[in-house]
Structures are given as C-alpha cells and as structure tokens.
Amino acid sequence: MADFKEISPNASAGEKLTNWFENRFPTAFYEYKKHMSEYYAPKNFNFWYVFGALAMLVLVIQIVTGIFLVMHYKPDAGLAFASVEYIMRDVPWGWLIRYMHSTGASAFFLVVYLHMFRGLMYGSYRKPRELVWLFGCAIFLVLMAEAFMGYLLPWGQMSFWGAQVIVNLFSAIPFIGPDLALLIRGDFVVGDATLNRFFAFHVIAVPLVLLGLVVAHLLALHDVGSNNPDGIEIKANKGPDGVPVDGIPFHPYYTVHDIFMVSVFLMVFSAIVFFAPEMGGYFLEYNNFIPADPFQTPAHIAPVWYFTPFYSMLRAVTDEMMYVLIACVVLGAAMAVVKGKSSVLLKGVILVGAAALVAMMLSIDAKFWGVVAMGGGVVILFFLPWLDKSPVKSIRYRPNWHKAMLAIFVVNFLVLGYLGILPPSNIGGRVAQLGTLFYFGFFLLMPWWSTIGEPKRVPDRVTFTAH
C-alpha cells in the first residue's frame, strides 16, 4: 500500500492531475512501469520479434470487427447466408468489416505461424520460458477451434461440409465417438443446432479463453523476460542500477519499433482486404458463395489453408501407413530396451506399453489414428521444451546441420499444407505420408539428434550494431 503523496501547490496542472490519479489508482502506474517503461527487453531483437505484437493487433481487429458483424449477422440456418450477403450489400461499410474479419482470420494464423517459427529458431521455449511456450501452444489450439467454428457461420457449402467432415472425425474415437459427435453437432447432421452452438462458442466462450491465455502468455513472458536471437540471458549481466546492460525499456524503443512494423503490416493487410479479399480462393473459398445444401456434397472438400498441414497428416494415415507406424513403435521400443540406460522395470513397462499400443493399432480403424495424428501434430508442440536437449538455445550457435534440419522442417510443413489443399492423389498421398513421418520424427527423435554436432561458442554479450 503506497502512502498518500502530497504535491506542492506550485506544481503544474498536469502534475497535479497525475498525482491525483497516482494516489487513487497506484496499480495502473506500477503495472505501466512493470510492463512498459521499465520492462527491459534485449536490444538485439530482429525482424522476427514483431509477430507477437502483430498477433495482438490482429486479435483486436478480430474482436472489434466481430462485434460489428454480430450486430447484423443472424445465427439461424435459414437466415445466416442471407444475413452475410446483407452485411456485404446493405450495411454501410459492411463489406469492409466482413473482409477485415475474413482476412484477419488468415492473417492471424500467418503471424502466429511466423511467431512460432521465431520461437523454434531461437529456442524461446527453453528454460525458463517453458510456460510461456505452453500458454502459446494453448493459444494456437484454441485459435484453431475459434477459426473452425467461425468458418461454419457464413453457412456456405464449404462451411457446412467442412464442419460435417471434421465433426464426423470425432465419431472415429472408439466407444464414445458417435455420442461425442452428436454432442458437438446437437443433431444427427450439421444443422441449425450446430450453427447456434458454434456461434455461441465463436463469439463469447472461446474468445474469453483466448484472452485469458493471451494475458497469461504475456505475464509469464514479462516475469522471465524475453529471449533474443542470440539465446543469451540478458539478466545474467546487470549494471550497478540492477538493469540488464543489454536491455532497453520496452517503451519507447520497442513501441516505436512495433508502430512502424504495424504500419507496414497494415499495408499488406489492406492490400488484401481492398484488392484481393478472396486471395485466389484461399481466404474465401469459391464454393462458400453457394448456400449450404445438405443434399449436395461438393466434389472436393478442402479446409482453409491454415489447417491443411494437419489435414494432410490426417489423410496420410491409411491402412498401409498403419503398418509403417506399427514398425516405428516396435523399432522405438526395441531401441529403448537395447540402447536405453533406464532400469529393468522401466524397460519392462516400455515393452508392455508398446505391445498394448500395437494391439490397439491393429484393432482400431486407421481413421481413428488419422485423427490421433492430426491432433498429435498440434499436441506434440507442447512437449518441445523437454524434447530439445541441445546445449545452446539459438540456431545461430547450433551446428550447421541443425539449420538444415529446421529448413527441411519448414519446407516439409509447407509441402504438407500444399498437399492438404489438393484432392487426394497417389503420389501426393505418398509424399504426405513421408512428410508426416518426418514431422513426427523431427520432434520425437529430437532428444537424440539435438545433441549431435559441435555447437559454436555463445558470446557473453548480445550481438548488436547501432543503427
């Protein structure tokens, strides 16, 4: 509890006003210092460090445009499609609000993917930032749910059939699946009940969770401090005033920096909103301009681009692929028993576990394991802090072949995404299967491969040239 501070009667009006507020709401002043003017961030941030701020900007865009859309949108299977066209035609500037929201959805995933890639490059998930990473992964997962449910609302053909396909996946879960799918849909097919509950989740439930997680993500970050491209702890080297010598106050230095990058981002964003809102059918799918028709299945149902890498993993798990996966489980268990340094008891547990898993893999339909692969592709990200055993954080000081590994990971992810857009094909399916194996291999074998090779010497101070 701060003491009441008297101010000299000769002080200026501005100072008096500040003093008045500070005496009555000291928390605001304290938090401003903690998170802005006295939050010391490393001075060597590069281009890649802007995407967190941009993700926050897009979140605000989505919330504000979303509020205005809800004013005119009708969550009713009979009216939804027409109400979106009403927004596009009759609501003043409605088209702008709608395009900002639809482009915002894609932009959100774009900046979040780039933000995650930054973390992957510089080891931002490593100790002591594991929780920051976990909150971030949770944000990604919740964002996927938000986007998926939002996509049903325009009630076009792709909205309907996309939801139908994805909700049906849940019915592949043994025992509870069919009832779970029924619970999600609220009906035996995607219908008005589904639209209503997805609307409720999309506009209030999920955004609340999302906001809570964003706050947790930021608070946890500001407690441990930001990582940087060198992967050095700046708090290990503090000046006599207790401030890290390589740290600079977030405000004004990174606020002006972010404002500049926000202007540049808005140029790209506006270029899409005003000149290519459909983005060649990737941001707004052509089929979605046809009202939902439960009696007419489109020839090719593709999810929106940001889901396609994981959709590829789902499609990659075929009956044939199951044998490859079983072989991987058997090989992994054998390696753990023969090469591992664990106790006999633990090895026994591994063997029994592997045997049980193989039995399940043989008895349950491949469709279910496809769902497991798709979900696992996201869930495995949560374990990253404990999978990476490299002695250094940043890719800058890792062995060169780690850079190649990361590059292949990125290319592989893009290829999986590209294949997920296309209709199934033989050769595409094979590539997707290979890509899926690589994706999971990258993470599951990381404890092994991340220790191989000679890391470079990490400098004591961050690398920075004045500009």
Added chain:
Amino acid sequence: MKNIKQLAFGLILAMGLVAGAQAASGGGIPWDKAPGKTTDQASLQNGAKIFVNYCLSCHSAAFMRYNRLTDIGLTEKQIKDNLMFTTDKVGETMKAAIDPRQAKEWFGVNPPDLTLIARSRAGSGGTGADYLYTFLRTFYRDDTKTTGWNNLAFPNVAMPHVLWELQGERRPVFEERNEHGHVVKVFKKWEQVTPGTMTPLEYDQAVGDLVNFLKWMGEPAQNTRIRVGVWVLLFLGLLSFLTWRLNVAYWKDIK
C-alpha cells in the same frame, strides 16, 4: 548435406507432378477470358438489360435490390420503367418470374440463384466470369437431351439455350486424337447451323456485357472497394514513412 538437397529436390519434383496431375483433371473445355470491366457503366447497363429480359424469367437474384442499379448509373425512374417486371417496389430484391415448383418440374432442378454466380463458379480454370462467358457461348443442339440443348463447358446441363435466337444454332466439330494410347474426342471448331439475329461478334459482345453485369452483381461494392483501397494504401505508405523516421529517431540513442 547432399542427401538433404536430394530430399528437398525430390519433394519439389513431387509437388510439380501433383500440380500437373491437378491441372489435367479439370474436365470440360478451357475457359475463355471474359472481356469487360466493372467500371464500364455502358457495358453494365446493357448487361442488366439482358439479365432482366432473359435470365430473370427463371433465375432469381435474391440478394440484389433493384435500386442498387443506381450504382451503375441508372436513375430509379429508369429502373422502374425499363427493368422491373415482377415488382413495382424499387427496394425489392430480384425475384424470378417462374414459380420454383414449376421450374423443378420442367428442368429437374431449381434454377440456381444468380446473385453470387460469378463468385462461386471461379476455379483453377479462371475467374467465375471466365466460366460464365465460356458457358453462355458454348451451347449446341443435342436431340438426345430433353431440352434439345447441351453445353461444352457444362456437359449435360439442365438449362436450355435461352439466348439461341441471338446466337443461332451451332454444332461443335470434334477431332479424334490419340492421347496416351487411347482415342479422345477433342473440340475443334464451331459450325453455324442456323444464323442468329446477332453476328458472332455482336453475340460475344452481348454475353460479355451480361457476364460483366453478373460479375458486378456478385459484389456491388467492388468498385468502391478498389477506389477506397488506393487511398488507404497511400495513407498507410505515408504513415509507414513517418513511423519509420520516428523509429530511427528514437533508436539513435541505442549504442
């Protein structure tokens, strides 16, 4: 490192193969490029006239209000006097003259609403306008069909050739070609059976105007969108310059 390069090369190669297979499986015939710009008001007005005279008998445009036609340079009086047949309220949406149940009986399907047709028919072959421009120009006589008409861009379409008086009757000439060991029929050229009231050039022009109108109707705000967009980008360009200088001014201190 060499293995990695090979792997990457293999992936790129695979992507190319997949893309090739994708392009080949389109079906129908390649789409022609639709002429016309949605800023050309004369073309849009002519398109609107053809639309209400020929299309609106069976198809609706349920999200399109008659008075929105003021955006393409018509007055409400002009719209009322020349373009409205099913209603006398200029704020009404464009409903079809036909009873949907009758339509279903006659054609086997309900004629689709045309408000968004130019947006929904886009695909890997081109824009929705390209498709419509091709579709409306490739009807031909086919006595095996109940309507007596068939279409090259949309084989076995339920719709008869509504504009046949303008175009006249035509017949496609196919050529047999040997492709990968089996014989395929490839479209070669058109043969005019009976002349229409328009020359082929006039007909293409008229269909071009109609398609241009359909494209505009899919998103009536599109001209505004582009006009506003230019100003927005100019503003953001200036803002980016100022914020860049602001950033540089602050960061001078950081050594």
